[in-house]
Amino acid sequence: QINVLQAKKKFEILDAMLSFMHAQYTFFQQGYSLLHELDPYMKKLATELDQLVIDSAVEKREMEHKHALIQQRSLSFFQDFSYDDSKVEFNVDAPNGVVMEGYLFKRASNAFKTWNRRWFSIQNSQLVYQKKLKVKLPGGVGLGTPLAVQPCGVHFCLETLEWEHLWLSCMLQADSEKLRQAWIQAVQASIASAYRESPDSYYIE
Numbered sequence: 001q002i003n004v005l006q007a008k009k010k011f012e013i014l015d016a017m018l019s020f021m022h023a024q025y026t027f028f029q030q031g032y033s034l035l036h037e038l039d040p041y042m043k044k045l046a047t048e049l050d051q052l053v054i055d056s057a058v059e060k061r062e063m064e065h066k067h068a069l070i071q072q073r074s075l076s077f078f079q080d081f082s083y084d085d086s087k088v089e090f091n092v093d094a095p096n097g098v099v100m101e102g103y104l105f106k107r108a109s110n111a112f113k114t115w116n117r118r119w120f121s122i123q124n125s126q127l128v129y130q131k132k133l134k135v136k137l138p139g140g141v142g143l144g145t146p147l148a149v150q151p152c153g154v155h156f157c158l159e160t161l162e163w164e165h166l167w168l169s170c171m172l173q174a175d176s177e178k179l180r181q182a183w184i185q186a187v188q189a190s191i192a193s194a195y196r197e198s199p200d201s202y203y204i205e
Helices: 002-037 039-080 177-197
Strands: 098-107 115-123 126-130 146-151 157-162 168-173
Touching: 002 039, 098 177, 115 177, 146 177, 157 177
Parallel strands: none
Antiparallel strands: 098 115, 098 168, 115 126, 146 157, 157 168
8 A cells, every 4th residue: 555655646746747837838928928919019118218318318408508508698697787896885975865776686585595686775774675776666675774784604695684674684695795895884884874873772782
């Protein structure tokens, strides 16, 4: 009986191995058939991929060209609004009350911290700005009487501190170091003038 079982075990093992080999063959045969059906689609996809690579390279060159044009326009924009020496000077005792005026960049207080070019002036010790020189707003947008002004580490920037706006800090940027120093001196002179005219307790504090 043991010999019969041993003999039976031999062909049962071989039969199982043969069945496994047939299953493997069927599995890979079906896989090949499915992939073979996808062969035209894969060739089409490869052609489209090649075209996408070409289009991407063309778009990259166009964007680089546009970027270069924008840089040139920005450079020409700043050159068009360049200042001469006569506009740098300020007069504390100006008859119209305008001590100094000119374009400055103002950093917005929104989340993006964008910089906008505005026409600034110091009128009767008040720092005022409007969008453009040609647009005559009634008095412009007032930032109040500056309490302090100081240069900051950013390129050609100055920072003013306003009492009327709950110690509002306003970040401004000039077009050159010479202009920044001129604006700082003008604001400091207007602060001193405002203190002489009305030495209120909050200025002393």
